[in-house]
Every structure is written in C-alpha cells, then in structure tokens.
Amino acid sequence: MPITEFALLRLKEQEPSAKTKSSLRDVVKQQSAWSKHPVNFLRQIEDSGLVYLLGGWASVAEHFGDWITSAPNQRLLAELKDAIDIEWLFHLDIDPSARNIPLDAPVLGITRYFVEASRKDEFESIFQAGAPHLGEYTAPYSYAGGWRIDKDGEDEEFVLFSGWNKVEDHFGFAESDAFKEFGKIKSAIKGAEIKHAHLEKWG
Template identity: 30%
Template sequence: MPILEICQLKIKPHLSKDDPSLLSALQKARTELREKVVNTQSRFYRCIEDPSLIYVLGIWPSLNRHKEFLASPHKAEILDAQDELFDFQWIIHTNFSDAGWDAVPLSAPVMGIARLFIKPEGVKPYQAVVDKYGKVVEDGTKPYKGLMEWRVDCEEGKFEHVFLTGWEKEGDHAAFTKRTREEHLEYAGVRENYEGMDVKHARDMEK
C-alpha cells in the first residue's frame, strides 16, 4: 500500500525566507528522486504561522521503500546538499489512498496540517467520534478533499492521527472548529482523548 510522507524542515536562521535557492533545492531533489529512486511527486508548502517552516509531502510505494532509500548512498547524494539550507525537524508517514493526490486538498489556497496525539485508552472513543462526525468535517471543508489517516510509524504505545484539510483563507479552519464544537457537544469533547496536538496551516510554494 502506498504511504504519504510528511516532512518538516526549518530554514537556516541566516537565510532569507524568500531566498529562491530554497525552492530550487527542493525541486532539484524531487527531480533526482524521480530519476534515480522513486517518483515521489513531492509537493512543498510554507507554514503561515511560522514562515521558517517548510513541509514536504511525498508518495512512496511503501514505508520500507522509503527506509531503504534513507539507508542508501542515494540519500546522501540527493539530500545532503540541503543541509546548508535547512534543519531537519521531523518526518511521519501515514497510509495513503490509491486515489493518490486526489485524496489531498492540493487545490486549496490554504492547507491545514494537524497532528493529533491520542492517549492509548482514547483511541477507540476518539475513532468513534471521527467516524460519526466525518461527514460533518467533509461538508465543512468542501469543495476541498480532506485526508484523515493514522500514522503508521509511531513508537510502540503511541498513537497519532493526521488531518490534511483545505480552506479558502487563513482563519476558516478555526472558525469551522469553533462552530462545530458549539453545535455538537460530543465532537467538542473529543479533545479529552488527546495527549497533545500540533496544528499548522501552509501554502503551496509553487503557486
């Protein structure tokens, strides 16, 4: 089954956030991956809340295939040049639909990237709320698609659910969440199952 890679990078503090070499380096790596390893079809997003953060989204045939690349000589050949531009922050993987990018809100002006860290005892009640209110979220983010998947590479005993949602403008996500919590008390209580969360918003760097 294909998996989605989400990687967060931080621009080196001495570099301008608008330095054109940043996007050029990312695009070069994407081309070299396609030619030498796997066509990851990578997409690049800049965080709105903190413009020094960049998200790289890419498709891999499997988690093992990505791990093989990271342990191979190709990794240094393709990615080490970026060490002068970025500091690595984190990388996660989720299951991915066979629909590919059609399952992700790439056409949205703003993408919400949410990492929800779920308590072990909260997984079942959390999933029940997600199942019950999934249609509400789907309707609230129209016309954009939304991806809701569990992370597949958590440490043992850890659970993380990932949401990618599309919005017209900054602030729409928070307004939707506030309205939905007010209208559906059960949905509002889902946070009781969280150990923590990281919610950011980003724009496509190539648009």
C-alpha cells in the same frame, strides 16, 4: 498499501537562495521519479521558516532502505545541509495514490491529534461520526487523515489535513453548529497541534 511521508524542515536562510530553491526543485524531481509518487513542499503560515514535505512510498522500507541511502538522495542532502535542518520525519497510513489530501486549497490545515493507545478505537469512532460535518464545512475542498506508522513512544498520533480558503475559516468551523459532533473528538485526545500551510513551488 502505499504510505505518505510527512516531514518538517527548518530553513536556515530567511529566504532560500536561488541555489537552495534549485536544489529543492531537484528534490521534487528526483524523489518523485524514484518513488513514482508526487512530492510537494508546503510553507507554514504561522512560521515561514518551516516547510513541510509530503511524499509517497510503497513502504517505509523502500523509503529508508532504498531512497535514503541512494546516490541521488545523498547528493541532495549534501547540497542542502547548509540550507535546511530536518526537524522530524515520519509516515502516515494515507495512500498517496488516492491524492485525497486537498493540496488544491489556498490553505491546508494540518492538525496533529495525540491519542492514548487505549483510546484509539474511541477516537476513530468519534472521528468517523463527525467527519461528514467537517466535510460540509470545508467544501468544495476535501480532507484526509491517517495514523502515524512509525510511532514515537506508546501513544498514537492521527494527522488530519483539511482544505480552506483562509485560516480564519478553519477557526470559524470550531465556532459553528457543524462542530458539535466533530468537537466530541476532544474527549478522546491528550492534546492537539493546529498549523496551516500553502503550496510552495520554489519558483
């Protein structure tokens, strides 16, 4: 199954220059042509200097073995080395072909759940039971989640993408009756990080 690339970039410029924006648009063009999957940038709302990249690959090996060392990617990295830093990069078992990450929403909620390996099954069971309640609240936007493939240590990580009209709606869900079932997920995690972003076209 194809996988989703998930990366966080730090902009070195307060606002990207025309040259940087052109290079980032070129990343979208070149990488999507290579991988045959869409590439999207999302600007974090909490810190506008942070940008997420979402892409797709047939496998981790195709990404790291083929694309990373390719001439087009090396050229783009050289162009952008003074403009961005890569904070982290990993892959999720979300099929990008399904296009179920709600990029059509005005705000994309990004929640990283940190789970002890021994509680992965428990987390999945609670998530499956509570997810329909989340879906009722995010409608008409959807949600999609997946496990991190290339783990950092023994623990597991589950990343949930959810669509919202505004940030306040996401936090409002935590205060709603619909959250009662979904909120049971707290008992199966070590911690969580919640951020929000919106699509960035670099126009």
